[in-house]
Amino acid sequence: xxxxxxxxxxxxxxxxxxxxxxxxxxxxxxxxxxxxxxxxxxxxxxxxxxxxxxxxxxxxxxxxxxxxxxxxxxxxxxxxxxxxxxxxxxxxxxxxxxxxxxxxxxxxxxxxxxxxxxxxxxxxxxxxxxxxxxxxxxxxxxxxxxxxxxxxxxxxxxxxxxxxxxxxxxxxxxxxxxxxxxxxxxxxxxxxxxxxxxxxxxxxxxxxxxxxxxxxxxxxxxxxxxxxxxxxxxxxxxxxxxxxxxxxxxxxxxxxxxxxxxxxxxxxxxxxxxxxxxxxxxxxxxxxxxxxxxxxxxxxxxxxxxxxxxxxxxxxxxxxxxxxxxxxxxxxxxxxxxxxxxxxxxxxxxxxxxxxxxxxxxxxxxxxxxxxxxxxxxxxxxxxxxxxxxxxxxxxxxxxxxxxxxxxxxxxxxxxxxxxxxxxxxxxxxxxxxxxxxxxxxxxxxxxxxxxxxxxxxxxxxxxxxxxxxxxxxxxxxxxxxxxxxxxxxxxxxxxxxxxxxxxxxxxxxxxxxxxxxxxxxxxxxxxxxxxxxxxxxxxxxxxxxxxxxxxxxxxxxxxxxxxxxxxxxxxxxxxxxxxxxxxxxxxxxxxxxxxxxxxxxxxxxxxxxxxxxxxxxxxxxxxxxxxxxxxxxxxxxxxxxxxxxxxxxxxxxxxxxxxxxxxxxxxxxxxxxxxxxxxxxxxxxxxxxxxxxxxxxxxxxxxxxxxxxxxxxxxxxxxxxxxxxxxxxxxxxxxxxxxxxxxxxxxxxxxxxxxxxxxxxxxxxxxxxx
Numbered sequence: 214x215x216x217x218x219x220x221x222x223x224x225x226x227x228x229x230x231x232x233x234x235x236x237x238x239x240x241x242x243x244x245x246x247x248x249x250x251x252x253x254x255x256x257x258x259x260x261x262x263x264x265x266x267x268x269x270x271x272x273x274x275x276x277x278x279x280x281x282x283x284x285x286x287x288x289x290x291x292x293x294x295x296x297x298x299x300x301x302x303x304x305x306x307x308x309x310x311x312x313x314x315x316x317x318x319x320x321x322x323x324x325x326x327x328x329x330x331x332x333x334x335x336x337x338x339x340x341x342x343x344x345x346x347x348x349x350x351x352x353x354x355x356x357x358x359x360x361x362x363x364x365x366x367x368x369x370x371x372x373x374x375x376x377x378x379x380x381x382x383x384x385x386x387x388x389x390x391x392x393x394x395x396x397x398x399x400x401x402x403x404x405x406x407x408x409x410x411x412x413x414x415x416x417x418x419x420x421x422x423x424x425x426x427x428x429x430x431x432x433x434x435x436x437x438x439x440x441x442x443x444x445x446x447x448x449x450x451x452x453x454x455x456x457x458x459x460x461x462x463x464x465x466x467x468x469x470x471x472x473x474x475x476x477x478x479x480x481x482x483x484x485x486x487x488x489x490x491x492x493x494x495x496x497x498x499x500x501x502x503x504x505x506x507x508x509x510x511x512x513x514x515x516x517x518x519x520x521x522x523x524x525x526x527x528x529x530x531x532x533x534x535x536x537x538x539x540x541x542x543x544x545x546x547x548x549x550x551x552x553x554x555x556x557x558x559x560x561x562x563x564x565x566x567x568x569x570x571x572x573x574x575x576x577x578x579x580x581x582x583x584x585x586x587x588x589x590x591x592x593x594x595x596x597x598x599x600x601x602x603x604x605x606x607x608x609x610x611x612x613x614x615x616x617x618x619x620x621x622x623x624x625x626x627x628x629x630x631x632x633x634x635x636x637x638x639x640x641x642x643x644x645x646x647x648x649x650x651x652x653x654x655x656x657x658x659x660x661x662x663x664x665x666x667x668x669x670x671x672x673x674x675x676x677x678x679x680x681x682x683x684x685x686x687x688x689x690x691x692x693x694x695x696x697x698x699x700x701x702x703x704x705x706x707x708x709x710x711x712x713x714x715x716x717x718x719x720x721x722x723x724x725x726x727x728x729x730x731x732x733x734x735x736x737x738x739x740x741x742x743x744x745x746x747x748x749x750x751x752x753x754x755x756x757x758x759x760x761x762x763x764x765x766x767x768x769x770x771x772x773x774x775x776x777x778x779x780x781x782x783x784x785x786x787x788x789x790x791x792x793x794x795x796x797x798x799x800x801x802x803x804x805x806x807x808x809x810x811x812x813x814x815x816x817x818x819x820x821x822x823x824x825x826x827x828x829x830x831x832x833x834x835x836x837x838x839x840x841x842x843x844x845x846x847x848x849x850x851x852x853x854x855x856x857x858x859x860x861x862x863x864x865x866x867x868x869x870x871x872x873x874x875x876x877x878x879x880x881x882x883x884x885x886x887x888x889x890x891x892x893x894x895x896x897x898x899x900x901x902x903x904x905x906x907x908x909x910x911x912x913x914x915x916x917x918x919x920x921x922x923x924x925x926x927x928x929x930x931x932x933x934x935x936x937x938x939x940x941x942x943x944x945x946x947x948x949x950x951x952x953x954x955x956x957x958x959x960x961x962x963x964x965x966x967x968x969x970x971x972x973x974x975x976x977x978x979x980x981x982x983x984x
Contacts, residue, residue, distance in 0.1 A: 275321050310327055431568075616720055632657075635650070722741075726774070733788060868890050870894050871927065881945060
């Protein structure tokens with residue numbers, strides 16, 4: 214390798230390694246303000262010292278000078294000569310300048326005005342003057358434009374010893390060819406402690422186990438591994454077909470032997486028949502051995518290819534720390550602009566994610582962290598009044614559940630005020646007052662995902678533009694994931710992102726619609742079932758099925774996708790899918806299999822941009838399976854199942870709903886909420902009567918058949934209690950005979966409605982009449 218090529222290689226390697234080193238330095242500088250300050254200072258000192266040495270060996274004098282000045286600031290902070298916050302601020306700014314120099318190696322040799330200003334600022338803080346750069350002879354290698362480092366697809370290698378060794382090779386070159394070093398007048402930095410120095414042997418072994426690979430190569434390997442996996446599955450299918458062919462030949466040979474035994478033939482022909490019989494037996498044995506060996510070989514090949522595909526998918530995973538390491542600095546800067554104190558805690562940042570998802574995950578988390586600091590956390594003074602610590606806490610938790618990645622962003626701030634969210638939606642004309650009043654607490658919180666929604670009345674650098682959570686939801690759902698939010702007013706908010714860990718290979722459930730095969734991500738599938746006629750019900754005019762004790766929307770998948778057909782069976786098969794907190798039972802024509810497939814984007818104009826379609830996958834029988842996008846399907850299911858909001862009563866009523874059936878309470882409660890009223894529940898008559906003694910209600914809806922105290926008895930007791938006798942009582946019952954209705958009215962009920970005939974309009978009319 215010639216000298217110029219070696220110099221270019223070293224400069225490129227220096228860029229890659231120093232970018233990782235800068236990230237570690239920034240994290241350590243931020244930790245100077247925490248309890249682990251001593252350890253953080255030692256780590257930062259080592260990284261700065263190594264960076265300075267490597268830069269000077271490669272003739273990058275400006276980087277070496279900045280690193281040296283930063284070392285002086287760190288020493289002054291440890292000796293108590295300068296404030297920690299001042300040292301932290303100026304060193305973080307120095308990291309920004311160093312990052313710019315890495316992108317422009319010409320400036321890294323000669324320095325810039327920004328470099329001079331930064332060195333001056335560092336010197337003022339530390340009290341140690343730093344000599345000027347002086348004339349620096351630029352090596353020929355720097356004339357080449359800097360090469361952008363490739364994306365990291367594996368954990369960043371600990372390449373410091375490799376760079377140091379290569380740098381030594383440059384230093385060992387003849388003087389006329391070696392890159393110039395920094396002026397000898399620069400004072401030597403204080404060496405790091407021996408017991409804290411990194412172990413060269415350990416770091417070298419890590420570097421030997423890690424390499425940087427071009428991402429395009431990994432993408433090609435992923436597609437090739439997926440195609441080979443499908444081809445090996447086809448090989449298994451052909452092996453099965455071959456065994457069936459040999460079986461047919463064997464049966465044909467048996468028929469031939471039976472016929473030859475029953476037919477009288479001359480002795481000469483009989484001899485030939487016996488020879489043919491022996492050959493037939495040998496052929497059968499050879500065929501059996503071939504089928505067995507071939508099957509074993511195909512199974513071994515398929516297993517090896519499956520393992521290869523898994524390894525390629527694993528190689529595509531990048532530690533989330535790749536993006537998480539930048540968050541402490543970003544959160545600190547945002548918090549300082551608002552005079553807030555924030556402690557960011559990150560758990561399990563070493564978990565990997567598909568590198569193709571990295572940018573979208575980073576963008577989503579940036580929005581969440583900005584919202585947590587700006588909207589969620591209160592000012593220190595307000596937190597003191599609330600009895601909270603002055604320093605707010607934001608916690609990022611990462612965990613893996615099967616093939617899915619869960620990322621939680623939790624803050625201990627003010628939480629969400631659902632009444633205020635509704636009012637903002639009305640003020641921005643996103644909802645009518647009637648629609649806002651009918652929203653449940655969960656639906657009110659989900660208003661934050663509406664495009665254009667913002668609780669900020671004025672636009673600032675951080676908030677008020679109405680762009681944020683809708684972007685997060687769109688990005689995550691594009692990846693086949695979901696977003697969930699839980700919040701407690703005054704206690705904090707938790708946003709959970711649920712998304713696949715890898716997009717290269719996906720475990721899917723294959724179902725049949727007519728002659729076509731469709732796939733759904735196995736992570737979104739809750740159960741498969743047969744829909745019995747008794748399991749079906751109707752909720753607000755929408756067909757539903759009882760699943761695990763709760764009504765679940767029942768939708769024929771074929772018509773939903775715009776295909777022919779529908780429910781053609783008495784007990785049709787269905788797939789129960791989940792997206793966030795929503796469930797739906799999708800009726801299909803049959804199940805095919807569950808398997809891992811290589812996902813490919815939709816090709817051609819036929820499927821590109823089509824609704825509900827996420828991609829395609831090749832099957833071993835030559836067919837193409839269309840992979841469905843469950844978030845889009847669930848959005849359409851919710852739209853189909855949403856009841857029509859009726860005109861409101863003259864005022865919002867407080868309603869007590871009494872029923873021993875959880876399903877009936879859920880159904881009837883949703884109906885009342887759709888009319889704009891608030892609902893409280895009781896499981897039987899005695900609990901309802903006790904609630905009435907301590908709370909005020911405008912209306913009571915009660916079932917008849919309940920334990921402890923039935924609806925008729927409850928109504929008589931209520932009407933016999935003067936304090937609550939004027940509260941209207943509506944009996945809701947499946948008992949529809951005239952005698953039952955008469956008993957209800959005799960007990961004092963103001964109205965009697967049959968559950969099987971219950972609808973939005975009939976209930977609204979009864980409530981309006983009584984209130």
